[in-house]
Amino acid sequence: MFVSRRALLAFAALSALLPASAAAQTKPREIRVDWATYNPVSMVLKDKGLLEKEFAKDGISIRWVQSLGSNKALEFLNAGSLDFGSTAGAAALVGRINGNPIKSVYVYSRPEWTALVTRRDSPIAKPADLKGKSIAVTRGTDPHIFLVRALADAKLTERDVRIVLLQHPDGKTALIRGDVDAWAGLDPMMAQAEVEDGAKLFYRKPEANTWGVLNVREQFLRDNPELVRRVLAVYEEARKYSLSNYDEVKRTFIAATKLPDAVVDKQLKERTELTHSRIGAPQRESILAAGLALQDAGVIAANVDVKAVVDALIDDRIQLVGN
Numbered sequence: 001m002f003v004s005r006r007a008l009l010a011f012a013a014l015s016a017l018l019p020a021s022a023a024a025q026t027k028p029r030e031i032r033v034d035w036a037t038y039n040p041v042s043m044v045l046k047d048k049g050l051l052e053k054e055f056a057k058d059g060i061s062i063r064w065v066q067s068l069g070s071n072k073a074l075e076f077l078n079a080g081s082l083d084f085g086s087t088a089g090a091a092a093l094v095g096r097i098n099g100n101p102i103k104s105v106y107v108y109s110r111p112e113w114t115a116l117v118t119r120r121d122s123p124i125a126k127p128a129d130l131k132g133k134s135i136a137v138t139r140g141t142d143p144h145i146f147l148v149r150a151l152a153d154a155k156l157t158e159r160d161v162r163i164v165l166l167q168h169p170d171g172k173t174a175l176i177r178g179d180v181d182a183w184a185g186l187d188p189m190m191a192q193a194e195v196e197d198g199a200k201l202f203y204r205k206p207e208a209n210t211w212g213v214l215n216v217r218e219q220f221l222r223d224n225p226e227l228v229r230r231v232l233a234v235y236e237e238a239r240k241y242s243l244s245n246y247d248e249v250k251r252t253f254i255a256a257t258k259l260p261d262a263v264v265d266k267q268l269k270e271r272t273e274l275t276h277s278r279i280g281a282p283q284r285e286s287i288l289a290a291g292l293a294l295q296d297a298g299v300i301a302a303n304v305d306v307k308a309v310v311d312a313l314i315d316d317r318i319q320l321v322g323n
Helices: 005-016 020-024 040-048 050-058 070-079 089-097 142-153 168-177 189-197 218-223 225-244 246-257 261-270 281-296 306-313
Strands: 030-035 061-066 084-088 102-111 116-118 134-137 162-165 182-184 200-203 212-217
Touching: 030 040, 030 050, 030 225, 040 050, 040 102, 040 225, 040 246, 050 061, 050 225, 070 084, 070 089, 070 102, 070 212, 084 089, 089 102, 089 142, 089 212, 089 281, 089 306, 102 218, 102 225, 102 306, 116 142, 116 168, 134 142, 134 168, 142 182, 142 281, 168 182, 168 189, 189 200, 189 261, 212 218, 212 225, 218 225, 225 246, 246 261, 281 306
Parallel strands: 030 061, 030 084, 134 162, 134 182
Antiparallel strands: 084 212, 102 212, 116 182, 116 200
């Protein structure tokens, strides 16, 4: 059939005028998802290839990106190199306040993944003892937020200590080597320091550890709500599998981290709870409490409406079977 040049030009002009939402109807060629040692469900998900199986029929591939901390997951989400990223709830809040367009849509764990750590022979026994001391921390993560709140409880601020900014593995190394006096720890490195180096957790407060939440880029959610629902459904499959198959979760974890049994058991058995998945009121309250504490400490500006940002961050509209 002959199509005139004029008709082709008219069609091209019409296409240029189509709303941006029309382009959003085209499915992405790949979905970019993170995995992290602080998110055991993500490791099972990756190991079993569940997302790959779910989206093979759509011709959509899965790209896996490792996050070394909430700060890295947030950085990747903000840059658009991740569609889904694992963080602590409070870290997601700080990211949202700083302009990161994300939505928290799922809970992958209720952890006690952070505490304040020092060497076995250190005289440090409580947060008040940190005055004038050096502390390794990864800014923008739950351990950092935990440290700020612990200092505030002791009537101290970051100005009363010497903050040494390091990624979590390097913070652990700096502590054991004696380069810093304390470390705002994160599992599994924290468990490794306990088991292998005799490090002591001198300040623990499980309720101040905010939930592990899965975040999605707001634009991706807006353009692909059904794909997001399917990703969360597969995540839920992996979480339930993890609850019923501890030995396999442990095997997957050891294969990825090369850590010994005792370290992995300490993190997974003692300090990681995987019985929650729906995001809602408990997470909202935990994140809000952390945000208000950070605001009192001067980390979040006084003019920020923390509750409004929490409400904008959490999206609980996607309901999963069994929730």
